[in-house]
Amino acid sequence: MNYEFHWNVVFQKMPELLQGAFVTLHVSVLSMVLGIVIAVFLAIAKMNNKPPFNYMASTWIEIARNTPALFQIYMAYFGLGAFGIHLSPYMAVLCALVFINAGYLAETFRGGFQSIPDAQYNASKSLGMTNFQTYRYIILPQMFRRIYHPMTNQFVWAILMSSLGILVGMNELSGETQRFQSLSFRTLEFFMVTAVLYYIITKFVLLSAALISKRLFRGEI
Amino acid sequence: MKLFKLAGILAGAVAVMASVSAQADQLDEVIKRGTLNCGVVLDFPPMGYFDKDNKPAGFDVDYCNDLAKALGVESNVLNLTWGDRIPSLVAGKTDVVIGSTSDTLERAKSVGFTYPYFVFKFQTISKEGTSLSSFDDLKNLKVGAALGTTYETEYLAYAEKMGWGKSNYTSFKSENDAYLGLYQGKVDAIISTNTNIATKLQTNEFKDYVAGPYVPNYDDVVGLIANRSEGAWISYLNLFLVRQIRDGNMNTHYNTHFGSDAPADLIQSLRDNK
Numbered sequence: 107m108n109y110e111f112h113w114n115v116v117f118q119k120m121p122e123l124l125q126g127a128f129v130t131l132h133v134s135v136l137s138m139v140l141g142i143v144i145a146v147f148l149a150i151a152k153m154n155n156k157p158p159f160n161y162m163a164s165t166w167i168e169i170a171r172n173t174p175a176l177f178q179i180y181m182a183y184f185g186l187g188a189f190g191i192h193l194s195p196y197m198a199v200l201c202a203l204v205f206i207n208a209g210y211l212a213e214t215f216r217g218g219f220q221s222i223p224d225a226q227y228n229a230s231k232s233l234g235m236t237n238f239q240t241y242r243y244i245i246l247p248q249m250f251r252r253i254y255h256p257m258t259n260q261f262v263w264a265i266l267m268s269s270l271g272i273l274v275g276m277n278e279l280s281g282e283t284q285r286f287q288s289l290s291f292r293t294l295e296f297f298m299v300t301a302v303l304y305y306i307i308t309k310f311v312l313l314s315a316a317l318i319s320k321r322l323f324r325g326e327i
Numbered sequence: 328m329k330l331f332k333l334a335g336i337l338a339g340a341v342a343v344m345a346s347v348s349a350q351a352d353q354l355d356e357v358i359k360r361g362t363l364n365c366g367v368v369l370d371f372p373p374m375g376y377f378d379k380d381n382k383p384a385g386f387d388v389d390y391c392n393d394l395a396k397a398l399g400v401e402s403n404v405l406n407l408t409w410g411d412r413i414p415s416l417v418a419g420k421t422d423v424v425i426g427s428t429s430d431t432l433e434r435a436k437s438v439g440f441t442y443p444y445f446v447f448k449f450q451t452i453s454k455e456g457t458s459l460s461s462f463d464d465l466k467n468l469k470v471g472a473a474l475g476t477t478y479e480t481e482y483l484a485y486a487e488k489m490g491w492g493k494s495n496y497t498s499f500k501s502e503n504d505a506y507l508g509l510y511q512g513k514v515d516a517i518i519s520t521n522t523n524i525a526t527k528l529q530t531n532e533f534k535d536y537v538a539g540p541y542v543p544n545y546d547d548v549v550g551l552i553a554n555r556s557e558g559a560w561i562s563y564l565n566l567f568l569v570r571q572i573r574d575g576n577m578n579t580h581y582n583t584h585f586g587s588d589a590p591a592d593l594i595q596s597l598r599d600n601k
Contacts, residue, residue: 288475291437
C-alpha cells in the first residue's frame with residue numbers, strides 16, 4: 107500500500123478524542139441503566155396477558171427489534187423535529203438507545219423469567235409474599251443471574267451503536283473523529299485510533315460489569 | 328518437463344510485465360481502464376446535485392464530464408459525502424475528487440491539490456426576521472453547519488476567538504441535514520456557501536429565508552484533489568483546469584448553473600492561481 111502514516115496529527119488531538127470517548131461511555135452507560143429498568147416492566151407486561159399493557163409492550167419490542175438503530179436515531183432527531191419537538195443530539199441518541207436496549211433486553215428478560223419454575227412463584231405466594239416482594243427477593247435476583255451474559259452483549263451493542271450519533275451531530279467519539287479527519291485528511295490514522303479507543307471502552311465496561319456482578323451475585327455466576 | 332519449463336518462463340514473463348505495468352501512473356491507469364472515476368459531493372447544489380431524473384448534475388459533474396472527454400474515456404460520477412472524499416481516494420475508488428475541497432496547508436500534507444478551480448464565500452442563511460445583521464450577531468443565535476466542512480472550522484475558530492463557546496453550535500452530518508435542521512427550527516442560522524444558499528433561496532421551502540452576513544475575511548478557494556504521490560496526474564489536472572478557463576468551458580458551465588457570466592474577479596483569481 108502506498109501510504110505513509112502520520113501519527114503525530116492524531117496524538118495532538120488526543121484530548122478532544124478522549125472527551126468524545128467520555129461522551130460515548132456516558133450515553134451508552136446511561137442508556138443501558140434506563141433500558142434495563144424499562145425492560146423489566148416490558149417483559150412482565152408482555153408475559154401477563156392484561157390489555158392494553160401487553161399490547162403496548164409487544165409493540166415497543168417489535169419496533170425496537172425490527173427496525174434499524176440508524177432509523178430510530180434519525181426519527182428521534184429529525185422525525186420529532188418535524189412536529190416541533192427538538193431534542194438535543196445527546197437526548198435524541200439517548201432516547202433512541204434506551205428504546206432499542208429496552209426492546210431487546212425485554213425479550214432476554216422474558217426468557218430469564220420463564221426459565222424460573224412456576225413453583226417458586228407459588229411457594230413465595232404461599233409464604234404470604236406480595237407480588238412486589240416475590241419479584242424483588244425471589245425472581246429478579248435469579249433472573250438477573252441467568253441473563254447476565256446476554257445482557258453484557260447488549261451493553262457492547264449500545265456502545266457500538268452510539269457511534270451512529272454522528273448522524274445527528276453528536277460530539278461523541280465518531281463525530282469528533284470525523285471532524286478531525288476532515289481537518290487534516292489523515293483518515294486512516296484517526297479511524298484506527300478510534301477503533302482502539304472503542305475496544306478499550308468496551309473492555310473497560312465489560313470489566314466493570316463483571317466486578318459489579320461478582321459483588322452482586324457473590325460469585326454464583 | 329519441457330512444457331513445465333516453458334510454463335515457468337511464461338509465468339515469470341507475465342509476472343515481470345505485471346510488475347512493470349504496476350509502475351504505470353494514475354494517468355496511464357485511467358486511460359487504460361477507459362473510465363474516469365470522478366467523486367462529486369451531490370448534495371451541494373449547484374456544484375453537485377441530483378436532477379429531476381435523479382441523475383448527477385451540476386458544475387462539478389460538468390467538470391468530470393469535460394475531464395473524461397479530454398482523456399477520451401467514459402465518465403463515472405460517484406456520489407460522496409464531505410467526509411468520504413479522502414477515503415475514496417486512498418481506497419482507489421476515485422481517481423480525482425471534484426468536490427469543492429478547500430486547499431488548506433494542513434490537508435495538503437495528506438492529499439494532492441491542483442490549482443484552484445472555484446472560489447466561494449461563506450455566508451449565513453436564516454429565517455426572515457432573525458436579528459442577524461452582522462456576523463457577530465451569531466453570538467446570540469443557535470448556529471449550525473455540516474460536519475467536517477471548512478465553514479464549520481472557520482465558524483468554530485471565530486467563535487473560539489470571540490469566546491462564544493461551542494454550546495450554541497450544532498453540526499449536521501450532511502449539507503442537506505443542515506438545511507433540514509434550519510427548516511425545522513433546530514437552529515436559527517446555518518453557515519454554507521453563497522452559491523448553495525442562492526440556490527436554496529429559490530426553492531419553495533426557503534422562500535421566507537434570507538441570506539445574511541459573510542464570514543469575515545475569508546475566501547474559500549477550492550481545488551481538485553487526487554493522490555498526493557501522483558505528480559504527473561496532478562499536472563495533467565492542472566493543465567485541464569487552465570484549459571477550462573482558456574477554452575471558455577468554465578464560463579459556459581458558470582452560465583448554466585449560476586445564470587450569468589463568471590465574474591471577472593473570479594476568473595482573474597483563478598488565472599492567478601490564488
